[in-house]
Amino acid sequence: MTEFPSLRRLNVSYTLVHVVYWAMFAIFAGYQTSLLLGRGFTSGEAGIFASIRCFAGILAQPLLGGWADRHPEVPIKRLLNACLVLALGVNVVFYTTRPGFWGTALIFLTLGILELNAYPLLDSMAVQFIAAGVDMSYSLSRGLGSLSYALACVACGQQAVRFGTESLLLTHMALLVLMIAVVALYPAFPKDALQAQGGGERPHSILYILKSSRPFTLTLVSLFFTLAAIMPIVSFMVNLVSDRGGDEGHLGLALFLMGASELPAALLFTPLFRRFGAAGTLRMSICFMAVKPLLFLLAPGLSGLLLVQPVQLLGYGLFTPASVYYANANVSPVDQVKGQSIMMIASNGLGAMFGNFLAGYAIDWGGADAMLGMCLVFGVIGVLFMLAAGRSKT
Helix, strand or coil: CCCCCCHHHHHHHHHHHHHHHHHHHHHHHHHHHHHHHHCCCCHHHHHHHHHHHHHHHHHHHHHHHHHHHHCCCCCHHHHHHHHHHHHHHHHHHHHHCCCCHHHHHHHHHHHHHHCCCHHHHHHHHHHHHHHCCCCCCHHHHHHHHHHHHHHHHHHHHHHHHHHCHHHHHHHHHHHHHHHHHHHHHCCCCCHHHHHHHHCCCCCCCHHHHHHHCHHHHHHHHHHHHHHHHHHHHHHCHHHHHHHCCCCHHHHHHHHHHHHHCHHHHHHHHHHHHHHHHHHHHHHHHHHHHHHHHHHHHHCCHHHHHHHCHHHHHCCHHHHHHHHHHHHHHHCCHHHHHHHHHHHHHHHHHHHHHHHHHHHHHHHHHHCHHHHHHHHHHHHHHHHHHHHHHHHCCC
């Protein structure tokens, strides 16, 4: 009989991993545009860099996920830490140099491969135990990670005002070192449980996974457009805030309100999951993500912009745990890492890349409201594909 680590140790360790990761992630997700604008790049170029970072993750995630599924004897945490150590070196280069367009593009490409890959690997570290029947509190750990993201945004906003946005790269590197330490302390999945989970079945290709479930594939298309609708709002929040008369401090507050609203979603997810299942809860989140650009368009001034931030609770806040459980329910146990990677590629990968790439040019062409109008169109398309997925039977 397999002996698992204590549930308390698992939950505490996993929560620490999320708390540190999302504080680290807050710096690039919330302040990358401000940092790039400060280095003399345009909004359009910042959108290109953000897209390159997403695209790099898209290319690397299926390769890394497939390798992890084929080599279950290698602990996922070891694979994750190898990426983080390399990412630390790239961050040192980015801080100590001032590369031009192509040099910055190469750095964002590398960070996409090394840091964005942490997200599906992070989810897989919990999914392994959940699939084996261990009742881990994934949604609570992820919710506390969102709170950490929110607090980091406020702290980073004040740090940027006082010491400049370049100083945030030092904080990012310090959190990377801490992340490497907490991942190393996380319990590895027992090897005898790996054999019981697989049952001798060989991992499948991405094409096989997509062809085997039409609703799953249509849901991925829906999430592609829905994430294209909301991710530019995060990447270009600095433009939205400055357009309404705010500064770096207001940017930190806006990101705090958005991130903090995801914590109640962690508590709300469990009863919704029990009543509607992963698919129903995911559809609910898609609807609220799709309406987010409209609320931002209608928001009057800076105060209105801050007041609509908590819509994140029922949108992205529910999407995060719902998508993990949905992918887990729709792929074979031997494809768990690859399944989480596919979900991440379609949503936070391709969707974010597509949205960010066009959003920068939309801002250069017609301002922040033009970007929000574009995002609203993507949100509507996402809902239409969600409805198609709900009607599909095979």
